[in-house]
Amino acid sequence: MKSTTAPRATSSDPAVAGPAPRSSGFGRRGPRHGPADRAGGGIRRQLPTSPWLFAAPGLLIVGAFSLYPFLSTLINSFTDRRTLVAGEFVGLANFAELLDDEMFWIGLRNSTLYVVGVVPALVLLPLLLALLVQRQIPGITFFRSAFYTPVVASIVVVGLIWVWMLDDRGLVNSLLEIVGVGKIGFLSDQWLLLMSAMAVTVWKGLGYYMIIYLAALANVPRELHEAAAVDGAGAVRRFVTVTMPAVRSTMVLVGALSSVAAFKVFSEVYLMAGPTGGPAGEDTTLVMLVQRVGTGLSGRVGYASAISVVVFVVTVALMLLVLRADRKEDA
Amino acid sequence: MRISRRAVALAAVLATVLPLSACGGGSDDGSSEASDAVKGKITFQTWNLQANFKDYFNGVIKDFEKEYPGTEVQWIDRPAEGYADKLSADAAGGTLPDVVNVSPDLVTPLAKAGLAMDLDKDETAAAYGKEYLPGAWRSHQIPGLQGTYAFPWYLNTGPMFYNKRLFEEAGLNPEKPPTTYDEVFESGLRLAEQSNGKIATLAQVPTIEDFGRYGASLMNKDGTGFTFNDAKGVEMLTRYKELFDKKALDSQALTATPESSGTKFLTESVAMNPGSALDLEKFKKEAPRLYKNIGITDQVTSTGKVNMYVMGVMVNARTKQKATSVAFAHFVTDKTRQMSFAKQVAIFPSTKGSLDDPYFTKEDGTDETRVRIAAAKSLDSAVNYTPVLFSEQMKTELRNQVAKALQGKVSPQEALDRAVEACDKLLKQS
Numbered sequence: 001m002k003s004t005t006a007p008r009a010t011s012s013d014p015a016v017a018g019p020a021p022r023s024s025g026f027g028r029r030g031p032r033h034g035p036a037d038r039a040g041g042g043i044r045r046q047l048p049t050s051p052w053l054f055a056a057p058g059l060l061i062v063g064a065f066s067l068y069p070f071l072s073t074l075i076n077s078f079t080d081r082r083t084l085v086a087g088e089f090v091g092l093a094n095f096a097e098l099l100d101d102e103m104f105w106i107g108l109r110n111s112t113l114y115v116v117g118v119v120p121a122l123v124l125l126p127l128l129l130a131l132l133v134q135r136q137i138p139g140i141t142f143f144r145s146a147f148y149t150p151v152v153a154s155i156v157v158v159g160l161i162w163v164w165m166l167d168d169r170g171l172v173n174s175l176l177e178i179v180g181v182g183k184i185g186f187l188s189d190q191w192l193l194l195m196s197a198m199a200v201t202v203w204k205g206l207g208y209y210m211i212i213y214l215a216a217l218a219n220v221p222r223e224l225h226e227a228a229a230v231d232g233a234g235a236v237r238r239f240v241t242v243t244m245p246a247v248r249s250t251m252v253l254v255g256a257l258s259s260v261a262a263f264k265v266f267s268e269v270y271l272m273a274g275p276t277g278g279p280a281g282e283d284t285t286l287v288m289l290v291q292r293v294g295t296g297l298s299g300r301v302g303y304a305s306a307i308s309v310v311v312f313v314v315t316v317a318l319m320l321l322v323l324r325a326d327r328k329e330d331a
Numbered sequence: 332m333r334i335s336r337r338a339v340a341l342a343a344v345l346a347t348v349l350p351l352s353a354c355g356g357g358s359d360d361g362s363s364e365a366s367d368a369v370k371g372k373i374t375f376q377t378w379n380l381q382a383n384f385k386d387y388f389n390g391v392i393k394d395f396e397k398e399y400p401g402t403e404v405q406w407i408d409r410p411a412e413g414y415a416d417k418l419s420a421d422a423a424g425g426t427l428p429d430v431v432n433v434s435p436d437l438v439t440p441l442a443k444a445g446l447a448m449d450l451d452k453d454e455t456a457a458a459y460g461k462e463y464l465p466g467a468w469r470s471h472q473i474p475g476l477q478g479t480y481a482f483p484w485y486l487n488t489g490p491m492f493y494n495k496r497l498f499e500e501a502g503l504n505p506e507k508p509p510t511t512y513d514e515v516f517e518s519g520l521r522l523a524e525q526s527n528g529k530i531a532t533l534a535q536v537p538t539i540e541d542f543g544r545y546g547a548s549l550m551n552k553d554g555t556g557f558t559f560n561d562a563k564g565v566e567m568l569t570r571y572k573e574l575f576d577k578k579a580l581d582s583q584a585l586t587a588t589p590e591s592s593g594t595k596f597l598t599e600s601v602a603m604n605p606g607s608a609l610d611l612e613k614f615k616k617e618a619p620r621l622y623k624n625i626g627i628t629d630q631v632t633s634t635g636k637v638n639m640y641v642m643g644v645m646v647n648a649r650t651k652q653k654a655t656s657v658a659f660a661h662f663v664t665d666k667t668r669q670m671s672f673a674k675q676v677a678i679f680p681s682t683k684g685s686l687d688d689p690y691f692t693k694e695d696g697t698d699e700t701r702v703r704i705a706a707a708k709s710l711d712s713a714v715n716y717t718p719v720l721f722s723e724q725m726k727t728e729l730r731n732q733v734a735k736a737l738q739g740k741v742s743p744q745e746a747l748d749r750a751v752e753a754c755d756k757l758l759k760q761s
Contacts, residue, residue, distance in 0.1 A: 083419045084444035168582060169600060188582045276727065279585035280734035297419045297440035298722040298761055
């Protein structure tokens with residue numbers, strides 16, 4: 001312990017850097033109530049609390065809107081609390097019930113499929129898009145703005161537009177009928193519905209991740225590309241050997257962000273599959289299940305909290321998995 | 332280090348204590364503080380009524396404040412979407428308004444949580460009971476609980492609209508629409524066959540009310556278990572499956588909402604759809620061709636009795652202005668106000684004698700009046716088929732199992748058995 005406390009007694013610590021003589025031994029602070037300490041005590045006592053004061057507004061917000069709800073959810077997951085009825089402690093009963101709940105497994109399956117379907121597309125496609133719009137050619141700003149527009153559009157508006165387009169009598173099916181393919185039940189088949197929602201997520205997220213990649217690409221030294229070109233590398237080779245390694249950390253970031261967002265998907269599926277979660281609820285995701293089970297006057301808050309805890313654990317695991325994969329590559 | 336530990340400890344204590352305190356926060360009776368005099372300020376919450384009836388309600392409030400000097404009513408209106416969620420947030424947060432517009436299924440959890448006042452236990456409120464139709468007064472009584480938990484307000488049945496052009500094109504008599512489920516199934520199959528599956532007759536899967544109107548028994552007499560998996564229920568679901576297989580039930584019915592099925596009817600891809608007299612105006616504006624061919628008939632029923640939707644006005648059991656709240660809840664729902672409201676919109680009063688008014692009996696040649704008179708007449712034998720204990724979660728369970736049966740993943744019997752089992756489980760947990 002001495003070795004760790006010792007540096008704090010050096011002059012680098014403003015709290016103990018004053019002229020007052022230290023009466024304590026090595027590595028220990030002087031007596032707190034000595035006459036010299038009293039003289040400058042006001043400053044000494046205030047300084048350690050100052051950072052807390054500066055951080056207080058942020059901490060309060062985080063505490064009230066993140067920490068408290070999280071702890072509350074955690075506690076509720078061990079109770080049978082309902083919307084209007086205070087719950088009693090039920091131990092792991094809610095988690096045990098999850099194992100037998102068909103809808104929970106459907107939700108877990110769909111949320112996992114969403115990650116599998118959406119994340120690769122959101123890691124690669126925005127990078128390719130960023131490479132395209134990175135070029136300085138006339139009118140490129142228009143394309144950059146166009147690709148970014150879906151990001152700023154309201155998800156409700158976007159969802160409704162896609163529902164209209166994919167409806168049995170919508171634009172897409174009308175075009176398919178004209179070219180002789182016939183109608184496709186985008187909104188009535190459980191798998192097509194899920195894939196349609198994934199397509200909307202990818203379409204809406206492209207612009208956001210494209211901007212992140214553009215920032216990363218701006219930091220890739222042009223000399224590397226020139227050297228590779230001199231060595232005879234074509235465009236694909238340069239992409240694989242120069243661009244991808246240079247933006248790898250950004251790809252990991254995009255992978256982590258998009259996988260967490262995909263696992264927690266709600267809006268796209270809710271808007272396209274409806275409040276029922278698709279035919280027979282087969283497109284329900286875990287977050288939709290939390291909403292369905294835990295809200296309303298008869299909401300099972302305790303059970304919904306248990307599902308939320310599972311969502312939390314899986315999202316943390318996803319993050320760790322992505323970061324670990326990154327570290328392995330670094331090694 | 333000490334500070335951070337303390338902070339963590341404090342956060343942990345708060346996190347532990349605050350949710351518990353929130354759970355128990357509403358345990359005060361509050362009745363001891365309730366005022367006996369009709370005065371003071373109260374809040375009144377309605378369900379999506381401000382957009383169309385702002386002047387009417389402002390007038391009602393003004394009249395009440397004039398009749399009871401010293402009172403003040405603050406009117407709050409909430410949108411239809413998420414109304415139950417808003418109510419539950421208010422109820423859980425202890426901010427439930429003094430007087431609240433509810434339906435029987437919404438008042439049930441509030442009554443069970445002790446948040447809806449038992450009108451039978453309040454001398455003044457109980458005395459008002461005789462002013463209402465007995466069936467309407469009973470509509471806010473809950474199996475397993477003693478008492479009546481809301482004043483009955485307006486009643487509605489809602490007509491069934493159908494597209495005469497589509498009926499005619501399929502060789503069906505447009506002047507003789509189907510009125511029973513068997514007739515609907517027959518017409519539906521014919522329409523689908525004649526249009527090569529392009530025109531469906533219905534756009535929504537059967538609900539608990541459909542099972543009731545088909546003749547299935549919905550709940551046991553004690554209100555302790557659901558019974559819609561009886562022979563009639565299975566028979567109806569089997570017929571619906573036939574409709575779905577032959578495209579007489581819209582392919583998107585499994586995920587349809589009332590809004591989406593309304594749009595299907597508006598675009599003439601569905602031949603029949605339930606609605607209200609307000610829809611006529613919408614057809615006129617948004618679908619003139621449909622409006623020209625619109626047919627109006629009674630709700631489809633095989634029991635001879637249509638479904639009656641009941642609205643109510645409950646008093647918050649923890650209001651501090653009990654007398655004022657009871658007086659206002661009665662004022663809004665009394666015969667004069669209900670009659671006046673019925674003239675604003677196609678609803679029907681739940682007060683005794685109101686339906687004998689010429690407004691509900693005398694034809695004037697317009698479609699609106701025809702719909703109104705037909706609906707008023709059907710109220711004589713109408714039944715509220717929605718069990719008051721049937722929660723949103725139960726509706727979802729039934730709907731999911733019905734969808735599985737229609738997709739052929741399980742048999743109709745198995746689907747309904749599963750739905751009953753899930754609903755019974757939820758009932759026990761409630």
